[in-house]
Amino acid sequence: xxxxxxxxxxxxxxxxxxxxxxxxxxxxxxxxxxxxxxxxxxxxxxxxxxxxxxxxxxxxxxxxxxxxxxxxxxxxxxxxxxxxxxxxxxxxxxxxxxxxxxxxxxxxxxxxxxxxxxxxxxxxxxxxxxxxxxxxxxxxxxxxxxxxxxxxxxxxxxxxxxxxxxxxxxxxxxxxxxxxxxxxxxxxxxxxxxxxxxxxxxxxxxxxxxxxxxxxxxxxxxxxxxxxxxxxxxxxxxxxxxxxxxxxxx
Amino acid sequence: xxxxxxxxxxxxxxxxxxxxxxxxxxxxxxxxxxxxxxxxxxxxxxxxxxxxxxxxxxxxxxxxxxxxxxxxxxxxxxxxxxxxxxxxxxxxxxxxxxxxxxxxxxxxxxxxxxxxxxxxxxxxxxxxxxxxxxxxxxxxxxxxxxxxxxxxxxxxxxxxxxxxxxxxxxxxxxxxxxxxxxxxxxxxxxxxxxxxxxxxxxxxxxxxxxxxxxxxxxxxxxxxxxxxxxxxxxxxxxxxxxxxxxxxxxxxxxxxxxxxxxxxxxxxxxxxxxxxxxxxxxxxxxxxxxxxxxxxxxxxxxxxxxxxxxxxxxxxxxxxxxxxxxxxxxxxxxxxxxxxxxxxxxxxxxxxxxx
Numbered sequence: 001x002x003x004x005x006x007x008x009x010x011x012x013x014x015x016x017x018x019x020x021x022x023x024x025x026x027x028x029x030x031x032x033x034x035x036x037x038x039x040x041x042x043x044x045x046x047x048x049x050x051x052x053x054x055x056x057x058x059x060x061x062x063x064x065x066x067x068x069x070x071x072x073x074x075x076x077x078x079x080x081x082x083x084x085x086x087x088x089x090x091x092x093x094x095x096x097x098x099x100x101x102x103x104x105x106x107x108x109x110x111x112x113x114x115x116x117x118x119x120x121x122x123x124x125x126x127x128x129x130x131x132x133x134x135x136x137x138x139x140x141x142x143x144x145x146x147x148x149x150x151x152x153x154x155x156x157x158x159x160x161x162x163x164x165x166x167x168x169x170x171x172x173x174x175x176x177x178x179x180x181x182x183x184x185x186x187x188x189x190x191x192x193x194x195x196x197x198x199x200x201x202x203x204x205x206x207x208x209x210x211x212x213x214x215x216x217x218x219x220x221x222x223x224x225x226x227x228x229x230x231x232x233x234x235x236x237x238x239x240x241x242x243x244x245x246x247x248x249x250x
Numbered sequence: 251x252x253x254x255x256x257x258x259x260x261x262x263x264x265x266x267x268x269x270x271x272x273x274x275x276x277x278x279x280x281x282x283x284x285x286x287x288x289x290x291x292x293x294x295x296x297x298x299x300x301x302x303x304x305x306x307x308x309x310x311x312x313x314x315x316x317x318x319x320x321x322x323x324x325x326x327x328x329x330x331x332x333x334x335x336x337x338x339x340x341x342x343x344x345x346x347x348x349x350x351x352x353x354x355x356x357x358x359x360x361x362x363x364x365x366x367x368x369x370x371x372x373x374x375x376x377x378x379x380x381x382x383x384x385x386x387x388x389x390x391x392x393x394x395x396x397x398x399x400x401x402x403x404x405x406x407x408x409x410x411x412x413x414x415x416x417x418x419x420x421x422x423x424x425x426x427x428x429x430x431x432x433x434x435x436x437x438x439x440x441x442x443x444x445x446x447x448x449x450x451x452x453x454x455x456x457x458x459x460x461x462x463x464x465x466x467x468x469x470x471x472x473x474x475x476x477x478x479x480x481x482x483x484x485x486x487x488x489x490x491x492x493x494x495x496x497x498x499x500x501x502x503x504x505x506x507x508x509x510x511x512x513x514x515x516x517x518x519x520x521x522x523x524x525x526x527x528x529x530x531x532x533x534x535x536x537x538x539x540x541x542x543x544x545x546x547x548x549x550x551x552x553x554x555x556x557x558x559x560x561x562x563x564x565x566x567x568x569x570x571x572x573x574x575x576x577x578x579x580x581x582x583x584x585x586x587x588x589x590x591x592x593x594x595x596x597x598x599x600x601x602x603x604x605x
Contacts (some may be wrong), residue, residue: 008467014474014489019304021559023605024523027549034551078426083348084558087575093558117552136562155489156350162485219338225275 009153010219016155018084026084029154030223031116033081038095038117041073045097047135053128059181062174069171073164080157086087090120100124109204118205120198129187132178133194138204139172140238143228150195153221170239180245188247195242195249202238206231254343255281255295257316262336265404269323269370270333270506271308273315274342284347286311286381287374287462287490290318291345296327303328306373306464306490308405309378321370333386351490352378354459356567360388361459364471366440368396368465374490376463377589383416392421392453396440399429410574423452440469445476455480461578464490520546521565521602521603537562537569537589537601548589548603555591564588567599 005013005022015021021029025084044067051067054060063126095115101107109119120138125131146168149161182191217223217249242249262317276282282290286576289306303326309317322333351374363382367375372395382389397403413420424431425440434594435447449455461482470489477487518539519528531540538560541548550558558576569592577586579580589601 003467005467008471011471012474013467013471014491016351016490017289017304019302020311020491026551027559027603030550030557031549034557040439085576085578086557090575093553095552095554099308151484158484161352195333 003112006219009221012153012221014153014155014221017117018210024216025222028217028220028222029157030081031082031228032075032152033157035092035116035118037074037077037081037091038115040070041092042076042115042117042121043096043138044074046069046100046121047131049098050125050128053131055128059128059178062178063131066171066174069167073100073168076160076164078161080154083156084165095178109207120201120205123201125143126194129182129190130194132175132182134198134202135144136172136175136179136241137195137198139175140241141167141202141234142168143172144234144237148223148225148230149203151221151224166245176245177235177240179247183245183247191247192249195247199238199249203231203235206234254345257282257342259336259338259340259342262338264554265319266402268333270320270336271317271319272332273317275345276316281346282316283415284311284521285352286314286377287351287488287548288347288349288377289351289374290347292328293343294328294331295515296331300583301328302580304376306349308376308582309539310377312381312384312385319370319373319376321404321432333355348375349490351462351464352487352500353488355385356383357386358388359386361386361390362454362457363389363391364453364455364458364461365391365393366463366465366469367398368440369398369402370404371464371466371490373464376405376408378462379412379420382427383412383420389514392420394423394425394440394448394453396425396443396469398427400426419527440465440473441473441474442479447478448477450559455482458482458486460486460488460489462488465493475531502539516567516596518594519566519598519600520548521600521604522546524604533594535593536591537587537594537599539590541589543591550590552589555588558588560589561586562601562603563587563605564592565600565602567594567596569599569601570595571595 005020009025018231021044023161034106048067050061051060054063078091081091082088103126107119125134146161146165150165152158152160173230179191207227211227214223214226253269255276255278257274257276261272265271276424279367284307289304290303293300293302300411305318307317308319309315320329320332322329363455365375365379375393379391379393383391388495396405413422423436425436425438427439431437440442447467461477464471470491474487514533515530516533517528517530517553518537518540519526529540529544537546538550538580550557551557555573561577564587569587571587571592573591574582574588576588
């Protein structure tokens with residue numbers, strides 16, 4: 001009758017509260033959550049500075065909404081972290097989320113010393129069009145990643161991801177609408193430059209192919225699809241989104 | 251942050267031979283305004299060691315009472331104490347209700363629910379069933395309830411009462427492992443195959459909106475597989491698992507030894523992912539940084555003493571933790587430290603990330 005929790009997870013079992021997670025699972029789950037929260041907070045903080053550069057009031061509303069909702073999504077995941085004993089108030093303020101490196105810093109997929117944001121969120125945005133491009137490419141990446149996150153084995157977190165996935169998807173659509181308008185105004189060349197700047201950086205956020213951690217994570221039900229498959233999916237979707245607004249990257 | 255509140259025991263009722271229902275009166279009633287299906291985490295000292303245990307609330311929201319069910323687990327210190335020694339008037343400490351084993355209620359809806367309970371897994375389901383039937387006049391609920399035999403069925407009479415009270419809206423199917431019943435299908439374990447048979451004639455699976463499962467691991471796996479095979483999505487299946495592996499007793503911490511000091515270097519043994527590696531590192535470098543510098547894949551996230559991802563346990567030697575915003579006192583007493591904030595004090599330190 002007794003079953004090891006590791007076997008239960010490997011067979012697709014679901015965990016429902018902090019009292020029944022094994023130590024290694026707890027560590028990987030916390031890592032996954034901090035990475036998400038830090039990326040959302042850093043992403044929102046970076047985008048907040050761009051709101052006033054929006055060319056019209058509609059664009060500024062869209063940007064403000066993205067900032068609001070990404071912050072809200074961070075708060076929801078932070079709430080799950082709270083049930084593991086994290087001090088959420090202190091957490092949200094423990095790092096200057098607007099801090100960025102130089103535009104030319106070459107850090108690959110490495111994260112900073114102070115938080116777990118994805119490397120891509122360490123690069124600064126350069127103006128409105130650049131922000132919209134970054135948001136479109138990253139929006140596609142989030143949508144792809146979310147499809148995997150919604151299946152993860154810690155039910156309270158999977159439920160948060162199911163609830164926020166459509167809102168995150170909408171952020172990508174808003175970026176696409178914004179980009180279509182910029183293309184109509186003849187900003188094609190600047191946009192193309194931004195695409196080639198952000199493309200490799202967003203791609204790197206999927207991590208390395210053949211990562212050893214993947215098997216361990218899959219055995220715990222904390223991920224289901226490997227990095228290279230997710231990245232390939234993103235490439236297809238990002239290319240299609242760019243194609244829809246008339247951008248053909250080299 | 252987790253905080254404990256005081257409660258007074260106002261009633262202890264035996265349900266079956268080795269299970270009690272405990273009614274509690276919290277000093278701060280607002281802190282215990284629960285949602286159906288949630289649980290309470292208690293703490294109590296046993297021979298100088300603090301134990302924490304979680305038990306589900308078995309009352310409905312509208313009952314205005316806080317009740318939990320505690321089944322005695324073989325060798326379990328807390329559940330044995332609750333079953334044998336707990337009395338009216340005793341004081342307990344518990345955290346505010348937690349857990350997400352519920353769905354939002356809508357009085358206007360006419361939803362069909364399906365619940366699966368194994369043994370004491372009935373406690374949160376009883377709370378859900380009572381609350382849902384009262385709050386959603388159009389709701390229908392079917393419960394599949396697995397037990398060893400007739401005399402181990404918790405809340406048997408209460409479930410019968412609910413059937414009479416909500417005529418035609420609540421149905422219970424008892425599956426007994428050992429006792430024979432009139433219908434063969436109702437004897438044995440609740441497996442994936444058993445569920446498939448139940449879905450053929452006894453349960454209208456196609457119209458089920460939400461399913462709740464609370465029981466031991468193999469049972470949850472089998473039922474979930476059957477539900478998915480019959481078209482339910484992950485979002486429609488709610489799980490609650492209280493792993494049977496909650497230890498009854500805590501191991502005593504290994505006493506600190508070897509307090510002498512060498513030239514600011516420490517030998518640190520890291521147990522990680524089942525393997526142990528020993529390195530020599532400066533006492534001015536945190537346990538985590540030394541591990542990472544030596545290509546050990548130690549878990550970490552914030553490196554600020556906030557998130558607790560890098561938590562490990564000191565088995566031997568002494569370390570100094572310079573900041574701690576995440577671990578609670580009882581964890582620190584058990585020897586847990588945040589490795590990003592901890593520096594070796596003794597010349598030899600042994601830490602374990604796997605426990």
